[in-house]
Amino acid sequence: GAGVSQSPSNKVTEKGKDVELRCDPISGHTALYWYRQSLGQGLEFLIYFQGNSAPDKSGLPSDRFSAERTGGSVSTLTIQRTQQEDSAVYLCASSLVWTANTGELFFGEGSRLTVL
Amino acid sequence: GDSVTQMEGPVTLSEEAFLTINCTYTATGYPSLFWYVQYPGEGLQLLLKATKADDKGSNKGFEATYRKETTSFHLEKGSVQVSDSAVYFCALTTSGTYKYIFGTGTRLKVLA
Numbered sequence: 001g002a003g004v005s006q007s008p009s010n011k012v013t014e015k016g017k018d019v020e021l022r023c024d025p026i027s028g029h030t031a032l033y034w035y036r037q038s039l040g041q042g043l044e045f046l047i048y049f050q051g052n053s054a055p056d057k058s059g060l061p062s063d064r065f066s067a068e069r070t071g072g073s074v075s076t077l078t079i080q081r082t083q084q085e086d087s088a089v090y091l092c093a094s095s096l097v098w099t100a101n102t103g104e105l106f107f108g109e110g111s112r113l114t115v116l
Numbered sequence: 117g118d119s120v121t122q123m124e125g126p127v128t129l130s131e132e133a134f135l136t137i138n139c140t141y142t143a144t145g146y147p148s149l150f151w152y153v154q155y156p157g158e159g160l161q162l163l164l165k166a167t168k169a170d171d172k173g174s175n176k177g178f179e180a181t182y183r184k185e186t187t188s189f190h191l192e193k194g195s196v197q198v199s200d201s202a203v204y205f206c207a208l209t210t211s212g213t214y215k216y217i218f219g220t221g222t223r224l225k226v227l228a
Contacts, residue, residue, distance in 0.1 A: 004159070031214065042120075042220035043160075043205065050214070091160070105152075105216060107159035 002026075004108035006092050012114045013082055021077040021111045025094030032075050033095070033105065034067060038088040046090075049075060082115045089113070118143045120206050122219035129196055129226050137191040137222045139180075139206035147208040149173075149182055149189040154203045154221070163191075163204070196226045 005024040013019050025032050034046040045059040049069045060066070064082075069075040079086055089112045093105040123138040141147060148167040152160045164173030169184035178193045189206060206219040 033216070035218075040220075043218035045215055045217070048214050056215070093160075104162045104165075105160075107152075107161065109157075109159045 004092055004094055004106050006090075006108035006111050008111055009109065010112045010114075012116065014116050015084060016081055018078065018080045019082055019113060021079075021090050021092075021113070023075045023077070023092030023094075023108060025073065025075070025092070026096075026106055027073075029094035029096050029106070030072065031095040032069060033093045034075070034077050035091040035093065036061075036088045037091055037110065043091065046077070079113075082113075084115045087113055087115045118145075118147070118208060118210060118215075118217045120208055120217050120219035122204075122206050122222050124222070125203075126223040126225055129224070131198055131226055131228055132195045133226075135191070135193040135196045135200075135224065137204055137206075137224070139189045139191065139219060141187050141189065141206075141208050143187075143208055143210055145210035145213075147210045149180070150207040150209075150216070151178070151180055151189070151191050152205040152207060152218075154205065156202070160205065196224070198226045198228050200224060201226045 007022045032049040035043040047067050051072045052069050064080045067077045089110040091110045093107045119142045121140050150165045151163040153163045154160045164175040166173040166182035172181045180189050180191045203221045203223045205221045207216050209216045
């Protein structure tokens with residue numbers, strides 16, 4: 001597709017279950033970002049990929065969160081043993097270059113996660 | 117660490133009113149500055165950017181000037197339309213890094 005695609009668009013799960021969120025970036029974009037947008041909060045940086053490598057995972061809130069990227073393309077964000085405070089919109093963005101001074105981030109529409 | 121502070125919303129204006137959304141930043145390096153917009157039901161998209169002091173970014177009638185002396189990048193539009201109703205995010209990134217830092221967003225509602 002032409003843009004960044006995320007799935008599912010909405011996910012409702014029970015506390016304690018695991019969830020996987022998928023991001024399909026724009027073809028050829030080497031940089032991929034995950035952000036979290038909580039109600040009333042700004043965008044919280046989670047993790048950044050350059051190719052398949054994640055040089056900085058320090059934004060991941062806890063060890064229940066993990067992410068991977070394969071083939072320099074699709075990325076999956078996994079949240080294990082979900083908690084109610086994990087409820088948020090998870091945004092994925094990609095960029096053509098990693099030196100982001102003049103690069104533009106292209107965002108997907110997000111995956112809204114609700115943990116009951 | 118680097119940070120971005122935006123004015124609290126929501127901002128409600130009548131059509132054709134003048135808009136200002138304040139944004140100030142703190143950065144250890146020399147940042148590039150951005151405004152992103154999120155229309156209802158859509159992903160964030162770049163509205164405008166400025167990469168050095170005194171640069172003015174502009175797009176769709178919006179503009180913002182990179183003011184290093186006041187560490188500000190305020191968004192302005194002379195005459196807003198109902199279609200400008202959205203959430204606006206100020207952001208920065210610093211040379212040699214990959215991380216974009218976003219503000220909390222300001223919701224704008226324009227009434228006909």
